[in-house]
Amino acid sequence: MRESIGKQTGLIFFPAFDWAISPTHPEREERLLYTRDQIFEEGIMDLPQISEYAPVLATAHDIARTHFCVPRVEDQTTEAHLIAAGAAILLADEIASGRLKNGFALVRPPGHHSMRVVRGNRGFCNINNEAIMVDYLRRHHGIKRVAIVDTDVHHGDGTQDIFWHDPDVLFISFHQDGRTLYPGTGFTNEAGGPKAYARTINIPLPPGTTDESLMYVVDNLILPVLNDFKPEFIVNSAGQDNHYTDPLGSMKITAQGYARLTEKLRPDLAVLEGGYAIETALPYVNMGIILALAGLDYTYVREPDLRPFKESPDLASDVRWTVDKLMRQWEKRDLVVPNPEHVKGNYYQQVKSIYYDTDGINENQLEKLRLCGNCPGYLTIDTKATHGYGRTGGRALCVSIPFTACSSCRAEAEDLYEQSKKIKEYQHVYLQDKPSDIFLSYDSASGQERRSEG
Amino acid sequence: MYVGVDVGGTFTDAVLLSNGVIRATAKMPTKADLLESILEALDVVLKDVNIRELKRIVFSTTVITNLIAGQKHDKVALLLIPGPGLSHKHYDFKAEVCVLSGAIDYRGREIVPLNEKEIEEALSGLAAKGFKKVGVVGKFSPRNSAHEKRVAAIIKEKYPDWQAELGFRAGPQLNFPRRAVTTCLTCATRGPYRIFVNSVRQALAKREITAEVFILKADGGTLPLGNSVEQPVETIFSGPAASTLGVQALTPPDVTEVAVDIGGTTTDIALILNGQPLLSAKGARVDEQLTQVRALAVKSVPVGGDSVLELSGNEIVFRPERLGPAYCMGGPAPTPTDALRVLGLTALGDEDKAREAMEDLGAPLGMSAGEAAGKVMSLVVNSITEEVKKMFLEWEQEPAYRIWELLQKKKVRPSIVAGVGGGADGFISQIASELGCQPVIPPYAPVANAIGAAVARPTLQVSLRADTEQGYYNIREEGFQGKIDRQSFNERKALELARERLLGKAAGYGLDVALDDIEVTYQEVFNMIRGWDTAGRLYDLTVQTPRGIAGRIEIGGK
Ligand SMILES: [Zn+2]
């Protein structure tokens, strides 16, 4: 943990009042209106413990470090997306350099449903703000071990996908049980790839879970795991739709619950995700999170209609059972061998099918990881997509070399990229070379290659 | 003809302006009797003038600032209605504080009612302690002032001789702590400010002056003298605004420039971006506390021509106080003015004495008088240019909340450094060259503040919030509420309504404003959501008559 005495909490408040997915979409311009009113009226930005920053735009290069945007970064992002990701990067930069104690990027649009390959908008997200920021930190600050704790009511399936094979990024998501809510994933057996087993921890919670059981999860699972993993940097994907008034979720978490959660997690950086009770939850939950980050008394933050919530003994024992199971899974993390069904020679492979709800796109992926004794192995994704209205998104091959790749994996990946450029079926071929921070994209129709260098 | 008068702590300056030409100037020491100082200055500039031709007099003053800084005012108690949110222990208002029950939310809905018994107890407690001035301030009171008004009504009934100021009037913007500070200052200064206004009125009546009279605000706008008693705190810190407007009037239009006012022990720096003085993002700071008073972004650096120089180890450093004049002018210690004299950049004072001061300062470091003077020069220049760079950086990093605001923020750099104030002459060319700018010392620089007052344009503003779900609109500055038609109300109608109110207000102030000149400084429209449906719209806008200067000064004639 960084030395934090006397340092401020950095805030970027960027409501993007001039951006919406569509006029009636929940992810629209007034989402942070009352939060703005509450924060400004309370004078939060004037407190000596708080420092407000203006966001900057992330670059296409920053995004290409994390995502494969098909066909190009420019086609999948608007200025609003670049600002949200840029805000997370700016605060992370200040925190990692020791100028801030911690920070909160109160930005929209959100990002935790965005996966490694981006073909459109999924669950209100285009690009994954936290993942882009984490990869930036690893590149520019040499940070190796990162933990991301996703506290949105929806499973952070995008972040899970991006760090699935990464043993150095611990991804923990608690959320309303996927049998009852979008995106329908996030079960306990989704635990990470063969080289990163149990570094993905999914904690499905029953609808109606209150602050009480949530604190049980934090104290008995999340904190002990963080303590074992010893991350250099903790990110909180701070979705607020677990609130008892949220129109999408069915949980019973209060602003006090969110504040206590923040106080216990002690994240270096929190990044806003979902939360659509724009009047009844967001102004209070955001206040609670900010005050908790800044080490200020948050006990006066209270929703006007707050009442005590009781959960059933069944629900509580259900949560305890899940926590026990996941704790045992975590303890066995280094003893698990890859499922032989998925092993083909030197490669671990799996087929995935991804649906982009906002844009009506179906994507099929074949993901292959090289099983290497010296590094986490390079990854390829063979992707093909169909739009709901018939237009094809084109087939593409994406090759990603991880930061800690060995020289043999790097050479093989580079060779594969060159060979694939000659294969007619691929309309686009990408190489994401993280160790050298060079990202190539080849367009077969024009025969042109684009190169992005930091 | 226009007259500008700047009543400062040390000097009272005045200028007479006619068709863009300075006709007369005056500089008098400010006396304890303000009336006397004002009359003397007016007499100098109005000599040989037909008083009927005088169209406008604008005053700028630091008397209110000095009053606050010196704590020379009656004790004020604050009755706060903060409700839930930030813990009350984080408030530090430097006043007696009573916290009352009650709460209003961001939409102006009552979420916790007042407790009348508790209010009465708080009031009798204050009465027992001898308080007669109270500020009543509620969180979100600009959205619904019912709680503040009810408390005020109880005060009026029980303690009719008390002075009560309400937060929604004194601090109508969203920021509860700044509203509390602003209300407290309003309460403290209203009485003494009225006395100042009366001295001005008497001074003018004695000279049979019937011209329109205005007072400069901290943001460079003005208020008619009579109406200024409603918002006395708006006039605090109008001194820096006066000299900034003066620089604006004395330099070419539409340039980006730095106005540097070098005084005895402090240097004030202001930025003029593309011809417009930059406003402070956070409002004026009084006695270390932020207020809701709009003010120009002026930074003070504790260095000036009379700052004391001394050695700290192997370094030459400043002390932020004044021990007397420069050594070369009979003072006790070496100062930057002595350095200027040695370098031949000023003709003030005795050269031999200046050389002696620099020799003494530099000797322990093995420096000659010339070397020490050069070192002092670069110290002064650096401390000022560093602050200028910081101000530009801070401006670039000011928060923005909309995509277009963020994208339009282009990097700008100044082309001119304009120096005013007594110490400017010797330092400005060095400061300018360090910043890659052209140095300008305008003529009449010593009375630039009075010129700024003379050219300041009258300004007024109106803020409207309309809520189509609830079917009403209100005008923040006036606490006025009116009905709107839920169906047909739209953004155009909101703007028309605001403009109409502003024109009406301007007419009431005797100001002639053209409809086209009204600026929209703030405009927001939001859908209000109930569940998934849009239940109504919220319109929030602010319009104002244009700020700025009424004309430039012709410089050719000097
Ligand atoms: Zn969500």
Ligand SMILES: [Zn+2]
């Ligand atoms: Zn390898």
